[in-house]
Amino acid sequence: MNKLFDLRFVIGCFFLIIGILLILHGFISSESDQTVNRWCGAFFSLFGLVMLLLSYRSTTNGPNE
Amino acid sequence: MHLQYIDYAVILVYFLFVIGVGFLLKKRIKTGNDFLMSNRSIPLWITSLAFISANLGAQEVLGMAASGSKYGFYTAHYYWLGAVIAMVFLGVFMMPFYYGSKARSVPEYLKLRFDEKTRTFNALSFAVMTVFSSGISLYALAMLMQTILGWDFSLSVWMAAGIVLIYTFLGGLTSAVYNEVLQFFLIVLGIAPLVFIGMHKAGGWEGIVHNVDNIKLHLWRGMDSAAHNPMGVDGLSLVFGLGFVLAFGYWCTDFLVVQRAMISHNLNAAQRTPVIAAFPKIFMPLIVILPGIIILALQKQFTGYELPVNAEGAVDYNMTLPVMLSKLYPSGILGVGITALIASFMSGMAGNVTAFNTVWTFDIYQSHINRNASEKHYYYVGKATTVIGILISIATAYFARRFNNIMDLLQLVFSFVNAPLFATFFLGMFWKRTTSHAAFWGLISGTAAAALTHGLTVAEGKGGWIANIHTFYSGTSQAFNIAWIAFSVCFIMTALISLITKPKPKEQLVGLVYSLTPRQKDKARVWYKNPLWLSVIVLLITLIFNIIFF
Numbered sequence: 001m002n003k004l005f006d007l008r009f010v011i012g013c014f015f016l017i018i019g020i021l022l023i024l025h026g027f028i029s030s031e032s033d034q035t036v037n038r039w040c041g042a043f044f045s046l047f048g049l050v051m052l053l054l055s056y057r058s059t060t061n062g063p064n065e
Numbered sequence: 066m067h068l069q070y071i072d073y074a075v076i077l078v079y080f081l082f083v084i085g086v087g088f089l090l091k092k093r094i095k096t097g098n099d100f101l102m103s104n105r106s107i108p109l110w111i112t113s114l115a116f117i118s119a120n121l122g123a124q125e126v127l128g129m130a131a132s133g134s135k136y137g138f139y140t141a142h143y144y145w146l147g148a149v150i151a152m153v154f155l156g157v158f159m160m161p162f163y164y165g166s167k168a169r170s171v172p173e174y175l176k177l178r179f180d181e182k183t184r185t186f187n188a189l190s191f192a193v194m195t196v197f198s199s200g201i202s203l204y205a206l207a208m209l210m211q212t213i214l215g216w217d218f219s220l221s222v223w224m225a226a227g228i229v230l231i232y233t234f235l236g237g238l239t240s241a242v243y244n245e246v247l248q249f250f251l252i253v254l255g256i257a258p259l260v261f262i263g264m265h266k267a268g269g270w271e272g273i274v275h276n277v278d279n280i281k282l283h284l285w286r287g288m289d290s291a292a293h294n295p296m297g298v299d300g301l302s303l304v305f306g307l308g309f310v311l312a313f314g315y316w317c318t319d320f321l322v323v324q325r326a327m328i329s330h331n332l333n334a335a336q337r338t339p340v341i342a343a344f345p346k347i348f349m350p351l352i353v354i355l356p357g358i359i360i361l362a363l364q365k366q367f368t369g370y371e372l373p374v375n376a377e378g379a380v381d382y383n384m385t386l387p388v389m390l391s392k393l394y395p396s397g398i399l400g401v402g403i404t405a406l407i408a409s410f411m412s413g414m415a416g417n418v419t420a421f422n423t424v425w426t427f428d429i430y431q432s433h434i435n436r437n438a439s440e441k442h443y444y445y446v447g448k449a450t451t452v453i454g455i456l457i458s459i460a461t462a463y464f465a466r467r468f469n470n471i472m473d474l475l476q477l478v479f480s481f482v483n484a485p486l487f488a489t490f491f492l493g494m495f496w497k498r499t500t501s502h503a504a505f506w507g508l509i510s511g512t513a514a515a516a517l518t519h520g521l522t523v524a525e526g527k528g529g530w531i532a533n534i535h536t537f538y539s540g541t542s543q544a545f546n547i548a549w550i551a552f553s554v555c556f557i558m559t560a561l562i563s564l565i566t567k568p569k570p571k572e573q574l575v576g577l578v579y580s581l582t583p584r585q586k587d588k589a590r591v592w593y594k595n596p597l598w599l600s601v602i603v604l605l606i607t608l609i610f611n612i613i614f615f
Contacts, residue, residue, distance in 0.1 A: 005089055007111060007243050011250060014082050018075060018401065025071045025397040037397040040258050044401075047254065 006058060012051030019045030066213045066391040072400030079404045080228060082247065083411065087232030087240045097443030100237035101423040102169055103328040107239070109337060111246055116325040116342040117349075118245035121252060122198070122413015123205035126353055126406060130389075131382035133357020134372070136541075137281020138614055139296040140357070141350040145284070146308040149343045149607045151316035153600040155326070156340040158579075159317050162494055163327055164335040165576050170327075171320040172428040178493045178577045180501035181432065186508055187486065188428035191320060192421055194482045196454055198321075199417035200461020205383075206410035207462060213387050213403070222462050225407070229414050230455045234448060238423070241415040242325065248408035253345075255405030256352050256386075262393045263359035267366065276365040277358060284614045297538030298545060306545025310552040314483030318490050321420040336596040343603045347610065357385050363392075414458065422450035481519075484548040485511020485555035492559050497571065497578045503562035511555025518547045 022041030026034040094100050107115075132140040168174040172191065176184035207221035232240045267273055273282070280287060280295060287294035288303060296303075316322060316339070326338035363370040369392060375381040390402045426447045435442070489508055492499040520531035524543035537543040574581050592598040 007246060010082065010086060010089075010243070011247055014078070014247060015250070015254070017078055021071065021074060021078070022397050022401070029071075029397070031395060033395055034397075036258060036262065036395060040398050040401070044254065047250075 006055045008051045008055035008058065012048045012053075012055055014048070015044045015051065016048030019043070019048055066387075066399075068214065068400065068403070069396035071397045072403060075397075075400035076404050076407065079251070079408065083232050083244050084228065086243050086247070087235035090236030090240045090243070094235075094237050094239065095444070096440040097426065097447055098440060099239070100444050100447045101419075101426055103237070103239045103242065105328050106330055107242060107328045109329060109334045109341070111242060112325050112329050112334065112338045113341040114249045114345075115242040115245040116322055116338050117346055118249040118252075118412050119322055119325055119416035120413075121249060121349075121409055122416070123202045123209075123406065123410035125413070126252060126256070126409040127205055127209070127383050127386055129350075129353040130357040130386040131384075133354035134360055134385045135357070135382045136296045137277070137358060137361075138284055138350075138354070139281070139294060139298075140354045141284060141610075141614065142296075142303060142307060144346055144350050144354075145607050145610055146303070147312040148316060148346055149603060150308070151312040152339040152343040152346065153603055154313065155317045155323070156336045156338065156596050157600055159490070159494065160326060160336045160339070161332065161582070162577060162579075163323060164329070164332050165582075168327075169427050170424055171318060171323055172424055174577075175489075175493075175504070176428075176432075178574070179499075179504040183489075183501060183505045183508065184428055184432070186505060188424050188432075190482045190512070191424055192429070195321060195417040195421040195424075196457040197461050199414045199421070199454065199458035201465045202410045202413035202417070203458050203462035204465035206407060208383070208466075209387060209406055209410075212384065213391070222459055225410065226414075226455050226459050229411055229418065230452065233415050233418055233455075234451050237447065237451075238324075238328065238419045241419040242328070244415060245412050248412040249345075251401075251408045252405045252412075253352055255401045255408075256356070258398060259386075259389055259393055259402060260351060260355050260359065263356060263363065263389060266393065267359050267362040272366070273358060273362045276362040278361075281358065281361065282614075284611060286615070291538040291542055296541055298542045302542060302545040302549070306549045310484045310487060310548040311545065313491075314485075314487035314548070314552070318486045319483055320424060321416050324420055324423065333594065333596070337594070337599065340596050340599045340603060344606075347603070347606055356389050357382075360385055360389055418451060418454045418458065421454045422447050425450045425454075481512060481515045481547075481551070484515065484551040488552045488555035489559060492556065492563070493578070495579050496560075496563075497574055497580055498563050498568050499559060500563045500566040500568045502566045503559045506562055507555045507559030510558040511551045514554035515547050515551035518550050519543070522546075 019041045022037045022044060026037035026041055029037070129140060129143065132143075163171070163174055166174055166177055168177060170188075172184045172188040175187050203222055203226060206225050207218045210216040210221040211218045232244060236243070264270070264273075267276070285300075288298075288300035291297050291299045291302075322339075326335045329335040329338055360370055360372075370388060372380050372382060372384050372388060386406070390399060394402050426443055430446055430450075431438075431443065485508055488511060489504050492507075493504060517531070519528045521529065521533070522535045522537060522543055523529035523533045524537035524540045527540060528543060537546065571581055576582050
């Protein structure tokens, strides 16, 4: 169990999925005041992408703290 | 509150991910050491976030928002006075003993420093405390589901416990720790927008200042007397009870949090784990306490933000966060907010269950029932203990329904167990004369003193089951006072008995006692790898916050 799977990949995927769901809901929903969903969705997606990027860099450059 | 399909979709995605983590780790967990100790191979950033997240249970998120509404900014003392300083102390002074002694648990350190009976007493009391805390987390979630979504209390308890069981059973401590990190981000990112929207609606900080009682916006004003502040606590009880005894008792000796640092890959990482965790801890009041203050400002300006009344006819402060979520979040982000609350429950419960199974397997089962079994055998015992721990938690959840402020209850439990324990550790680590018999009888006396004080005093209708010789202004005040009385009794009894009993030979205490352990010069030249420099920065930021909100 020396090298476990990269947690950043899991977190990145999770927030990317949630972010996309919120953005889609923000544009599709007929409810008023969807700005919060769109902004939060965008932020979650960005956060997820950053985590995925960190995970990818760790895979190519080797693990770091 | 009615959830839409999108909200259920978010909750479903979360459940799939936490269970998926358990399945991904399943094949990598082969021995008892893997299952219960993560083979001491977890990276620093994960141990640090897990350290703070293990404490970020439902009672923390719901309870701190409730206390924010009830006591105002005084609640921040639980962080800036009652956590950060103790976390720094753990990293700088105590972790070298825990990690350096190669102990697998806090009770095992007590075995090495003192003897088997002290370890067993601590292991048993800790086991009771963890399942009790786990049950409270479970109760909090079920109550939330019942109130917000109309789900049946029992159904919520069994379903939620089942999900935690799946991922802890499959991946053990590693699975719990990994999910704690995911839960940390989810809680912060799921509740932060609520603070932003709430602040905006309340008119920003100026709106809060104009609409919230001024006494609730300070940390230290009115601390000259318990009658002069909303917390009902005097300054001495606060500093000594919370800031010293309860804080150090919890953060420095509670295996639930200490375990997250003990699974680091080396001593430097183990020392930095609680110190790095202290950075986000400083800012957590903005996420968990501020909603409780914002709702006070909203109540003055708008209708619909009133908190419901519970069965006893008192304001149900625990509903602060759910009311805020239902009023300020549209569907979509509402699902994220609800999931964040569910995550906080799972984080707290899984942390308690994994600490419980480690202590039970290593400190009770291996030590008293089956000493020389194989690693595989302890792996299966750990798994069986996980199931039993969750079943006991479910039973405990029903007991927790009797109390209306979860934080007060938790503080009460901690004061029974953790407060005297810190006196034992403090003397054991820093006074080589402390003897094994003294440690054991000191712990017994301290715990008995805590129970006796609770039985003789009353606060908010609780306690006084022997007689009522004193009434406290609040349950919080009662808990702080019980803590310092328990600590003092344990400290005095341990010191006195040590003077009349025979100590262990010095050569057996090397690496376990401060004065007999060679100082390790920290070779880390870079400031961010040096626990001492990081601690100075943490303490400076904490001081600045105390001055700003004085």
